Every structure is written in structure tokens, then in C-alpha cells.
Amino acid sequence: MRIPMKSAFARTFLFFTVAICLTSHAPAKAQIPSRPAPQAPVVVEPQPVINPTNTPLLAVAAPMPAPAPTTPRKPAYNSCNVESNTVAMTFDDGPHPKLTPRLLDILKERGIKATFFVIGKCVAEYPDIAKRIVAEGHEIANHTWNHPQLPKLSPTAFAAEITQTNDAIQQATGILPVTMRPPYGAINAGITKRLNEEYGLSVILWSVDPQDWKIRKSDHVSSHIIKNAAPGAIILAHDIHASTIDAMPAALDALQAKGYKFATVSELIAMDRPAAPKATP
Ligand SMILES: [Zn+2]
Numbered sequence: 487m488r489i490p491m492k493s494a495f496a497r498t499f500l501f502f503t504v505a506i507c508l509t510s511h512a513p514a515k516a517q518i519p520s521r522p523a524p525q526a527p528v529v530v531e532p533q534p535v536i537n538p539t540n541t542p543l544l545a546v547a548a549p550m551p552a553p554a555p556t557t558p559r560k561p562a563y564n565s566c567n568v569e570s571n572t573v574a575m576t577f578d579d580g581p582h583p584k585l586t587p588r589l590l591d592i593l594k595e596r597g598i599k600a601t602f603f604v605i606g607k608c609v610a611e612y613p614d615i616a617k618r619i620v621a622e623g624h625e626i627a628n629h630t631w632n633h634p635q636l637p638k639l640s641p642t643a644f645a646a647e648i649t650q651t652n653d654a655i656q657q658a659t660g661i662l663p664v665t666m667r668p669p670y671g672a673i674n675a676g677i678t679k680r681l682n683e684e685y686g687l688s689v690i691l692w693s694v695d696p697q698d699w700k701i702r703k704s705d706h707v708s709s710h711i712i713k714n715a716a717p718g719a720i721i722l723a724h725d726i727h728a729s730t731i732d733a734m735p736a737a738l739d740a741l742q743a744k745g746y747k748f749a750t751v752s753e754l755i756a757m758d759r760p761a762a763p764k765a766t767p
Contacts, residue, residue, distance in 0.1 A: 559755060561678045562689035566718040566758040572747045573715050574754040575600040575738075576692065577725040578629055578667060581608050581615035589725050590622060592734050596742065599623050601751040602725070603667040603690070606631035606651030613658035620659040625750035628652060628666035628687060635672040644677070648685055665690050665751050690751050692722035698730040707733035712740045718758075720751065 566574075580586045581604055593600055602619050604626060609616045619626050630636070630647040631654075639647065648666070656662050666687040668677070673689060681687040696710035707730055711721055723730050741748075749757070 559682075559688050560758075561682050562673070562691060563720065563751075563755060563758070564691045565693035565716075565720050566754045567761050568718040568754065568757040569759065570747065570757070571717050571745050572749050572754060572757060573717070573719045573721060573741065574749055574751045575721050575723065576603060576667070576690070576751060577601070577723050577730075578603045579608075579633070580604055580725040581612045581619070582726045583612055583615070585728060585731050586612075586615050586725050587618070589731050589734060590618060590624075592731070592738070593624070594622060596738055598738060598742075598748040599625070599750050599753070600748065601625040601627055601665070601690075603627045603629035603665075604651075604655065605629055605633055606647075606654045609651070609654040609658050613654075616655065616658040620661055625665065625752055626655055626659055626661055626663060627690070627751065628655065628663045630666075630669055633669045635670055636668050636677050637672055637674050644680070648681070648687070652685070664688065665755075667691070688755065690720060692720045694719050694721040696721075696723065696733075698722075698727055698733070699724050702727060702729040704729045704732035704736070708737040708740070711737040712744075715741055715744075715746060718754065720754070 575598065577586075577589065577600060580602060586602075602624055604616060604619075606628075616626060628648060628651045631650045632647060634643075634647060636644060636647070652663060664686060666681060666685075667690045671691050673691075678689050681689055693716075694711060694714045696707045696714075698707045701707070707723070711723075711733070715721065723734075725731065738748075
């Protein structure tokens with residue numbers, strides 16, 4: 487069918503107007519670009535434009551389609567309620583110049599993705615390791631700048647701990663974290679609310695703690711993890727202790743042999759389902 491010149495021009499102009507509008511409204515990337523986001527991304531295809539009444543073109547270009555509904559994040563997580571045998575390995579307090587690269591090798595050999603709750607000042611010191619964490623598909627997350635007990639800080643000092651760390655991570659990796667772990671697990675409702683609402687950070691605690699910071703024996707660390715892992719578990723470990731890194735091959739191999747899959751914390755959260763209602767008598 488032959489399209490009159492005027493109409494063809496109008497259609498072309500309209501297509502680009504819609505495309506530009508959609509692009510300019512795209513949300514800022516807040517998650518690792520090289521791996522799938524926790525929720526399925528909303529793909530917006532340009533639609534054929536019909537303008538039978540010949541209304542002004544710019545009026546047709548708006549509005550944006552509403553994003554697909556997603557499961558809202560909870561303020562804080564100790565574990566997730568998932569249907570599959572999936573757990574999240576998490577490593578705190580790095581990056582460490584020698585141990586973190588060794589751990590990354592161990593994870594890579596097994597195709598395992600983990601979450602690294604990094605200290606801001608260590609990221610500033612070792613930005614290349616932070617970059618490698620992200621490049622290899624792991625989640626990078628905020629563990630404060632100086633590792634203080636957050637409830638003891640003034641509001642200003644609290645803000646500095648979170649913001650400086652986010653900035654260091656973003657500068658090194660281009661990623662703005664969406665999860666954080668309070669040092670020592672020290673947290674309260676007010677801090678959780680600030681982290682959620684002002685910084686867009688979910689608070690991540692844990693459900694399996696091998697106490698690897700205290701008991702520096704790799705056998706203890708691996709056997710505690712193997713024994714206590716359960717579907718939806720968030721497993722705490724620290725990539726600044728050699729004994730923890732030594733424990734990982736045995737722990738990870740045993741969990742894989744038991745049929746466990748590994749997800750980042752944000753991936754695990756995306757699988758989280760509301761707990762089944764309690765049976766009524
Ligand atoms: Zn820590």
C-alpha cells in the first residue's frame with residue numbers, strides 16, 4: 487500500500503518522539519548490568535502509532551506505560567521463603583587484597599554467584615577487586631565505610647557511613663548497591679527505615695552463622711555451613727580470614743552435591759514468597 491508522503495513523515499517523526507520519550511524516562515541502573523536483575527525487566531517495545539484524528543504529535547507521545555507489578559521488598563531479611571533448594575553465600579568485610587581474589591577463583595571454578603558486603607574504605611583501597619567482583623556476576627553491597635555499630639552513631643555520622651560507601655562502590659564499579667548489612671547485625675527500626683527510604687537499601691542479616699571470625703578452623707566453618715544450610719538460607723562468612731577461604735571448597739562442593747543452587751541476595755529476595763498462612767484448627 488502506498489503511504490502519502492505527509493503521512494509517512496508524520497509516522498516517522500512520531501516513532502522517534504515516542505522512542506526519545508521512553509528513553510528519557512528510563513530508570514537509572516541500580517543493579518549489576520552484566521547479570522539478570524532480581525525481577526524480570528520491563529521491555530517496552532515501540533508500538534505502531536495510530537493518529538486518526540490528526541491530533542498534535544507530542545500529545546500522543548505521553549504517557550509512559552505503567553511498570554509491571556513486582557514483589558515489594560521487605561525492610562529486612564534473615565532468610566527467604568523459596569520453593570527451590572537455593573541459598574545465598576555472603577562474604578563481609580572485604581575486599582581483601584589476597585583472600586578475596588582467591589575466593590573469587592574458588593567461586594568461578596564452581597559457577598557460584600555470591601554477595602559481597604564490602605567496607606567502603608577497602609573498596610577505595612582496592613577498587614580493582616571490587617570491579618572484579620562485579621565483572622564476575624556477584625552482587626556488591628554496602629557494609630559501611632568504617633564498620634561501626636550504626637545505632638551508636640549521630641544522624642550525620644550514619645549518613646556519611648552509608649553515602650561514602652555507596653559512592654566508593656559506584657566509583658569503582660558503576661553499581662549503586664540495593665542491599666546492605668549492618669556491622670555486627672546491630673540495627674533498629676529507625677535505622678532500617680532510613681536505610682530503606684532514604685537510600686533504597688534492604689537490610690540483610692543472616693540465618694546461618696559459622697562464627698568464622700571467632701573460630702578460625704576451616705573444618706568447623708565448612709561443617710557448620712553444610713549442617714545448617716536450608717532452602718532460602720542466607721549464609722554469613724568473612725573473606726578476610728584465610729580459614730574461611732580454606733573452608734569454602736569443601737562447603738560449596740558438599741552443598742552442590744546435596745543439590746543446592748546458589749543465588750545472590752537480590753536474586754534470593756526475588757524468589758521470596760509470602761509464608762503459607764497458619765492452618766486454622
Ligand atoms: Zn562486618
